[in-house]
Amino acid sequence: MNQMPSPVELTTSLTTQLSAAIMARPVSNDDLTAAALFTLDAVANIVAGRNSVQGRKLLAWQNSMSNGAGHPVDRARLSFLYGSLCHILEVDDLHRASVVHPGCIVVPAVFAMGAGSNGKAALTAILRGFEACCRVGMSVGPEHYKIWHNTATCGPFGSAMAVASLLELDAAACVNALGNAGSQSAGLWQFLDTGAETKHLHAGRGAEAGLVAATLAEHGFTGAPEILEGERGFYRATCPNPDETLLLPADSDPWQLHQTSIKPWPSCRHTHPAIECGLTLHRQLPDGIPIRAVRVFAYQAALDLCDRVEADTAYAGKFSLQHCVATALLEGAVLFENFEAEARGEARDLRSRTTVSVVDQFQSAYPRHWGSRIEVELEDGSMISHEVTDARGDPELPLSHNDMVAKARGLLVHGRHPDPDDLIDCILAMPQSADVPDLSGLMADRQNGTQ
Structure with a gap:
């Protein structure tokens, strides 16, 4: 029986290089401030998503899955719920070069895993998660997007990277997390033909898959280090024309979170x-x-x-x-x-x-x-x-701080949050290490789907 190779030995794999490059990047106060605004946008979308037909279905589902207890029974399911809710109203963020919606994948995983933890560490994890899923998304090539939904296929790399950062996993465990996340990549555009609600499932599963992959890696569960470039890996299976040169950041590149667009209107x-x-x-x-x-x-x-x-x-x-x-x-x-x-x-x-x-x-x-x-x-x-050439909310035409706060407040009001300004203040204080707010209490099933 052949001995399986150890991920620790395969230091030249693309996932090894990607995770090492991401973990080595410096994080400035400006980066954390920007990450807090993007986090606020995603959280507001999660809360607002409850007040929708699909959101009420998801809340009823999670209530039934927890035997009527009114809350998800574990953090993986909570990550799934947050991710699905975040993507419902079609007003969450979008990274153009990768065609990935990173916020609905990365922020749900961090908030499910890290409620009550240090806000600065959580924002650093979110920066790293955005980087991973956007970098993989840029590398898959344009043909991938014709069949595959990049948020669903590339997203698990982002949620895995973010949770790995939050858990302070070592280099080998990060590779394991990415390896197992990549093997869970899936999500097809077929739902568009009938208007099915599958797109929300894509975001939820992307958030959940990465969280599961990273927490398993914490326990030593191994993943394929060459999940991207391997003969039976992600690129070979789903990408007719991948461009691996776009995967790894240069020293002069900004964090991809800064290259992500914020939607001002609730549509694709x-x-x-x-x-x-x-x-x-x-x-x-x-x-x-x-x-x-x-x-x-x-x-x-x-x-x-x-x-x-x-x-x-x-x-x-x-x-x-x-x-x-x-x-x-x-x-x-x-x-x-x-x-x-x-x-x-x-x-x-x-x-x-x-x-x-x-x-x-x-x-x-x-x-x-x-x-x-x-x-x-x-x-x-x-x-x-x-x-x-570009649309409002793109990096070339960014929304102002006040615009983003106003958008978030409108979404929180739409989602009937009991105290929108308090939640806004809590998230914007995360760069100063304020604790990550706990959203799980908002997820109880109600007749109208909201508190």
Whole structure:
């Protein structure tokens, strides 16, 4: 019987190099402050996600799984619940170059594992978790994203790295954590064809898988060190054109958390550049002249996911360029209520007169920049247009500190948190080592899904 190799001996594997590079990176006060704001955004999404159809289903499920005790029975299940809730409203963060939503994977794992622990250590873990899943996401190549949901497949590397940091695992145990996390990578886009709720499951399982992998590694449970590049590994199985050169950070690179975008509108991030254009054009529309036609120009990935004239459900509307643009033009705002049945009906006519297509200008810039242009043809034959290279909330056009706090407060109010300002203050104090807030008390099942 052949002896299995020890991960400690395989020091040249990509996961060994990745974890070592991440753990060696310095963390500044500015990094911690930024991480606190991104953490606040994710936590607000978790709380707000409870007040939704899917959130109420998840809370009822976890209540049944805990025999009516009203709370998850273990931290792995709690991580799953937090991650699933965080991704429901489609207003969580997005890292463009990797097409990963890191916050809904990493923050749930840290808050499930580290409630009551040192806030500075937790934020450092979150920085490291963002780095791992974004780096893996950048390396998988564009073909991966056509079939696989990068948040689900690359996310477990992030949650594993974050929990490994929180547990202060040694180098060998970190490799074990990443090895076992990578073997749990999964998540397919097929749910889009029917509007199934599977996408929330992707975030929950991604958060849970990494937590399980790291806590097993703490007990010496081994994982494949060459899970990325091995002959039967992640790249070979799921990536027709991986680029390993994007996996490891250079000394001059910023933490990838600083390269992550914050969503101002509750829809797929691929719709946001077009929404930005639509909102600008709404302010330019002349009174009394109807819109004849709308043309949206974008990049291929946006069309692959969001070319959808019909919006039969709120979720379909969030993945419809046509609906989001029509709403922006008609209403001058894109809010939660703009995806409900009445609003979808009001936008139906303009949706039907909205076309979408790919142009090289935006295709060649993707994924480093997500741009769009809209042309609006009016009934008198005149035309107005607007284009953006990046969208509001991108690193090039970041939301201000006050904007992010206001967004979080709005989400917490939507989720009926009993004291939004107290939770905001607790999270923003984490860079000064304030304890990680415990969210588990909010997860009890209620008739309306909230406290």
